[in-house]
Amino acid sequence: MSGTLLEASNLHISFGGVTAADGIDxxxxxxxxxxxxxxxxxxxxxxxxxxxxxxxPSAGSVRFGRRDITAMAPRAITRMxxxxxxxxPQLFHxxxxxxxxxxxxxxxxxxxxxxxxxxxxxERDEMLELxxxxxxxxxxxxxxxxxxxxxxxxxxxxxxxxxxxQLLLMDEPTSGVSTLEKFRIMxxxxxxxxxxxxxxxxxxxxxxxxxxYADRVAVWSAGxxxxxxxxxxxxxxxxxMRDVIGI
Amino acid sequence: MDPILLLLATLDGIxxxxxxxxxxVGLTLIFGVMRILNVAHGAFYAIGGYAAASLVxxxxxxxxxxxxxxxxxxxxxxxxxxxxxxVIERFLLRHIYAKEEVLQLLVTxxxxxxxxxxxxxxxxxxxxSATDPVRLLGTVDVMGIPYNAYxxxxxxxxxxxxxxxxRWFLRRTLSGKVITAVTEDRETAIAMGIDARxxxxxxxxxxxxxxxxxxALASPTTAIQLGLGAEMIVLSFAVxxxxxxGQVEGAALTALLIGxxxxxxxxxxxxxxxxxxxxxxxxxxxxxxxxxFAVAEKRRI
Amino acid sequence: xxxxxxxxxxxxLVVAVLPLAxxxxxxxxxxxxxxxxxxxxxxxxxxxxxxxxGHAMFFAASAYSAAFLxxxxxxxxxxxxxxAGMVCSGTMGAVIGLFVVRYxxxxxxxxxxAFSMVLYALLEKMFHITGGSDGMAVGRPTYLGxxxxxxxxxxxxxxxSLGLAGAACWFVHRFLRSPLGEALSAIRxxxxxxxxxxxxxxxxxxxxxxxxxxxxxxGGSIIAVNQGVVTPDLGYWIRSGEFVxxxxxxxxxxxxxxxxxxxxxxxxxxxxxxxxADVWQMILGFVLLGIILFASRGIVGLYRxxxxxxxxxxxxxxxxx
Numbered sequence: 001m002s003g004t005l006l007e008a009s010n011l012h013i014s015f016g017g018v019t020a021a022d023g024i025d026x027x028x029x030x031x032x033x034x035x036x037x038x039x040x041x042x043x044x045x046x047x048x049x050x051x052x053x054x055x056x057p058s059a060g061s062v063r064f065g066r067r068d069i070t071a072m073a074p075r076a077i078t079r080m081x082x083x084x085x086x087x088x089p090q091l092f093h094x095x096x097x098x099x100x101x102x103x104x105x106x107x108x109x110x111x112x113x114x115x116x117x118x119x120x121x122x123e124r125d126e127m128l129e130l131x132x133x134x135x136x137x138x139x140x141x142x143x144x145x146x147x148x149x150x151x152x153x154x155x156x157x158x159x160x161x162x163x164x165x166q167l168l169l170m171d172e173p174t175s176g177v178s179t180l181e182k183f184r185i186m187x188x189x190x191x192x193x194x195x196x197x198x199x200x201x202x203x204x205x206x207x208x209x210x211x212x213y214a215d216r217v218a219v220w221s222a223g224x225x226x227x228x229x230x231x232x233x234x235x236x237x238x239x240x241m242r243d244v245i246g247i
Numbered sequence: 248m249d250p251i252l253l254l255l256a257t258l259d260g261i262x263x264x265x266x267x268x269x270x271x272v273g274l275t276l277i278f279g280v281m282r283i284l285n286v287a288h289g290a291f292y293a294i295g296g297y298a299a300a301s302l303v304x305x306x307x308x309x310x311x312x313x314x315x316x317x318x319x320x321x322x323x324x325x326x327x328x329x330x331x332x333x334v335i336e337r338f339l340l341r342h343i344y345a346k347e348e349v350l351q352l353l354v355t356x357x358x359x360x361x362x363x364x365x366x367x368x369x370x371x372x373x374x375x376s377a378t379d380p381v382r383l384l385g386t387v388d389v390m391g392i393p394y395n396a397y398x399x400x401x402x403x404x405x406x407x408x409x410x411x412x413x414r415w416f417l418r419r420t421l422s423g424k425v426i427t428a429v430t431e432d433r434e435t436a437i438a439m440g441i442d443a444r445x446x447x448x449x450x451x452x453x454x455x456x457x458x459x460x461x462x463a464l465a466s467p468t469t470a471i472q473l474g475l476g477a478e479m480i481v482l483s484f485a486v487x488x489x490x491x492x493g494q495v496e497g498a499a500l501t502a503l504l505i506g507x508x509x510x511x512x513x514x515x516x517x518x519x520x521x522x523x524x525x526x527x528x529x530x531x532x533x534x535x536x537x538x539x540f541a542v543a544e545k546r547r548i
Numbered sequence: 549x550x551x552x553x554x555x556x557x558x559x560x561l562v563v564a565v566l567p568l569a570x571x572x573x574x575x576x577x578x579x580x581x582x583x584x585x586x587x588x589x590x591x592x593x594x595x596x597x598x599x600x601x602g603h604a605m606f607f608a609a610s611a612y613s614a615a616f617l618x619x620x621x622x623x624x625x626x627x628x629x630x631x632a633g634m635v636c637s638g639t640m641g642a643v644i645g646l647f648v649v650r651y652x653x654x655x656x657x658x659x660x661x662a663f664s665m666v667l668y669a670l671l672e673k674m675f676h677i678t679g680g681s682d683g684m685a686v687g688r689p690t691y692l693g694x695x696x697x698x699x700x701x702x703x704x705x706x707x708x709s710l711g712l713a714g715a716a717c718w719f720v721h722r723f724l725r726s727p728l729g730e731a732l733s734a735i736r737x738x739x740x741x742x743x744x745x746x747x748x749x750x751x752x753x754x755x756x757x758x759x760x761x762x763x764x765x766x767g768g769s770i771i772a773v774n775q776g777v778v779t780p781d782l783g784y785w786i787r788s789g790e791f792v793x794x795x796x797x798x799x800x801x802x803x804x805x806x807x808x809x810x811x812x813x814x815x816x817x818x819x820x821x822x823x824x825a826d827v828w829q830m831i832l833g834f835v836l837l838g839i840i841l842f843a844s845r846g847i848v849g850l851y852r853x854x855x856x857x858x859x860x861x862x863x864x865x866x867x868x869x
Contacts, residue, residue: 052744073743074743074744075743075744075745075746075747075748076746078743078744078745078746079746083744084744086740090738090740090741090744091737091738091741092733092734092737092738092741093737093738094733094737095730095733095734095737099730102727102730103727103730103731103734103745103747104745106727106730106731107731107745107746107747108746111727112726112727112728113726113727114719114722114723114726114728114729115722115723115726116726116727117722117725117726118725118726118727118729118730119725121727159741159745160744163745163746284654284658286601339837342841343840343841346840347597348653348654349594349597349598349599349653350840352599352653352654352657353599353792353796353836353840354837354840354841356601356789356792356836357832357833357834357836357837357840358833358837359833360786360789360829360830360832360833360836361829361830361833361834363786363829363830364826364827364828364829364830364833365830367826367829368826368827368830477665477785478665481658481661481662481665481785484658484661484662485662488655488658488659492654518670518673518674521665521666521669521670521673522666522669522670525662525663525666528662529647532647532650532651533647536650536651
């Protein structure tokens, strides 16, 4: 697998005087794991918001495969194969874990038979397998609001993967998780991505995680992409370390 | 269209807009600060009207100077608004600030149902009106047409005074600035040590007094009767929604727009006069879901 | 206490048999069932966290459609009236729904109220068509082609309503558990995620809105035939408030609660409203406040608590939610 899956060109957007993107060019290649790093408030999440249609850039375009998705609605983009996990998990908190995934499966397969219970969807086993992959099989019948935060983040990612996307965008998949847990979650995640053959982009703060799990890393600083490349190369640059981590 | 009819429709529209504005501005002020849509607001309007009409009638029965009816309108409005506002905020709303939005809406709806029967119990089913103030002010000539001064001068003047007064209060006085601060960013305002409870009480009472004032000022020209409250809450909601929730100046302009629209309809297509305000609202909301004067907000994700 | 578990089944049986013993109760119970259908419509929307203060408009619209049909084709069949009522309210629901499903909470509730006020005003004002506040008479339709005498028609209408209520309960129950229904309750909890699953919250809500309008419409047709007269009051805001009240009384968001609430409400009203006609709204208001502030799960909640206290077979306890 090679070639460009997603291509953002010359993105501009600002909020009340703060410029989050000032001419962003960024490509995502088929099959890779791209990390985006940068100081807080630099516009990394804004990038995910633009790629999924939640925000429309004031200039520039986003292409996914051959199509221009710049002004499309999030649900149209989702249906085309871009799924998203959030920094704060976005789940149906008074439904069970399995229901959250089954709803994603129903959306993917467009099974809207009003007489057939969600429980009886043929994708149920597939969803349980997906939960198994994340070590969540035991909590499948628990309510979302009974889960600890770390598990909720995993469910959030599992829900996104249940859509069987081509591209998965994640916003700090390991934030709010203990250092010990971090690598366990990332291992699970990387395996799940590999099983499904999903390309991924993740915004990340933890340089250890970036070094271990990213194929490429892009440094976002003050509305620009400061540098892009393999982690060991990019992170060795002292100016990157100064701008991103502040040393 | 006959120019005289045009003029009459305009005058009617302005007078009507003045009353609608008083109710709508209270509704929008309360929403801005408390994020609660007070369905009982229509009842404040109706009860203000009943109380004012009763007081004016009592003054004329007692053979006092009929000029006393003007202060009577104000006294009735202030009394009704303050009493109802305080009771409802203290004993009802205070318990639901942390509840779901649907439940807040249901609670004010329940208060509205209760107040509807309060009107029936106290004033019965016959319509009330007190025409003394209209008679006393006489008529003025508008391009050859006599029009009563109460509607063409007093009502608009009071509405403009309320608008200017509110602007001054919200921008220049300390209490007003505190209210504005809570409207714009409640979390920060509370973090800075503002006593939200006190702000809520004050705002709610001001809003209630304005609604009651609308009713009181309507009583000389409108028959106050059961069902008026429901009509008014829906109409003032239409004004507030069209303007954008929380917009004070916007409510004034929109009230004028809707008031004029309605009065032209009364002359042109009388069967459809009730429809016009809502058609305006639907049209505006189709193109600007957040209302004419509000800025759309997006949730952070 | 074990009996508590079978209470719903026993109640349905009692309701079905009662009119045989107490014939004059038929009309009251039919009214309760008709209102229950409209309340079920409100319950469907409550599942999405939305409350409509204007659902009586669909109730009134289909009641008037029955009146117009009977006026145009004397001796039309009940089945035709019910069907026409559902088509009428469903179409109206689709048109109004296209607009209101763009909004939530305050706007959703109040826009529904506004539309219902417009319909009410039109019904009152279009005197030459609708008979104004005096309303229109609705003749007795045939029943599946048969011309029935008054009492046997009332019996037939009652059992038809009971059957329709049962069918509606079953359908709504299935619907709420289907992917559509689960997506509907997801509107209440997280619309962002729904959008990011590729599901349009507006479409889901529109489907539910049309369903709820059809249910309210079915109730309206039954009321029209049962009363033999329709007036604009059927669409007044007080009626919409009543539906919301009963939905909350029965236990917000519960299918059987809609009918349990409607039965309790209608029976209490039948006996008490005459004594307290002037303060009826007030009583409703206070009960509504009481339920919201102190017992937010309504009659169904009370029943579940009872059932949970009563030890069932194998000591199983129903979990308290």
